[in-house]
Ligand SMILES: NC(=O)C1=CN([C@@H]2O[C@H](COP(=O)(O)OP(=O)(O)OC[C@H]3O[C@@H](n4cnc5c(N)ncnc54)[C@H](O)[C@@H]3O)[C@@H](O)[C@H]2O)C=CC1
């Protein structure tokens with residue numbers, strides 16, 4: 049393997065932690081992944097949980113990094129990025145995970161730094177089954193983008209998209225695990241309502257969700273075709289699907305994706 053990059057994770061919470069796990073899974077050693085959270089105790093906790101190296105000094109961590117991953121909240125970027133700017137080398141790659149922060153905004157907060165890759169990941173990267181959309185700034189070379197994509201390759205479907213598609217990506221991937229969890233939660237609750245234990249209901253619903261996704265991926269069927277194959281004429285499934293239609297679940301899911309995308313646009317407008 050060629051020399052490993054030195055990576056600095058600024059903020060390893062829900063998403064940064066998942067990305068840190070992906071980076072370690074890609075084969076980067078713990079000594080080459082430095083982390084800093086809001087407080088020293090939180091930094092120590094994240095370093096332990098994700099098997100990373102705690103950073104003592106922001107200045108040193110930024111100076112030593114080949115790649116900096118921004119895992120802080122969008123509203124913190126304006127205050128925190130200028131602190132990084134003065135220690136950045138021109139060729140340090142800054143990778144943002146943040147919703148609602150454009151490459152132009154990031155560049156401005158980083159004092160004109162050009163080597164920026166915007167991404168939109170989702171939390172299943174933690175278990176090696178995520179999605180990461182990658183949006184490089186114009187000044188980033190294909191080779192630099194590939195270096196970052198390699199960090200995610202073992203943990204996610206990596207998709208390069210133009211930056212203006214990020215809002216649709218948030219609805220379909222970034223926020224979407226929460227929509228799936230919501231569906232799972234509702235189905236588990238109803239299973240309990242009907243007399244299954246919570247453990248039984250959770251096991252069945254989660255295994256069915258995972259199995260259904262795997263079936264679509266492996267058999268290449270459209271979701272509609274896969275659904276038809278479950279639906280016996282005059283049987284139980286068609287009645288269930290009719291109830292979903294009556295309850296407006298299809299429209300509800302579409303509205304959820306649209307609301308997430310609309311809010312993403314709103315965040316970018318500031
Ligand atoms: N949670 C998710 O599923 C997704 C989140 N994102 C993006 O990821 C980013 C992080 O979101 P979450 O992980 O959900 O938030 P979080 O609140 O779980 O994590 C934020 C982390 O930043 C750290 N932090 C706060 N202030 C800091 C400072 N001054 N210096 C260093 N670290 C600091 C906190 O200690 C915490 O670990 C956001 O920009 C969000 O838009 C993107 C896609 C999905």
Ligand SMILES: O=C(O)[C@@H]1CCC=N1
Pocket residue numbers: 147218222223
């Ligand atoms: O809720 C959020 O704003 C972040 C971005 C996508 C998923 N979580």
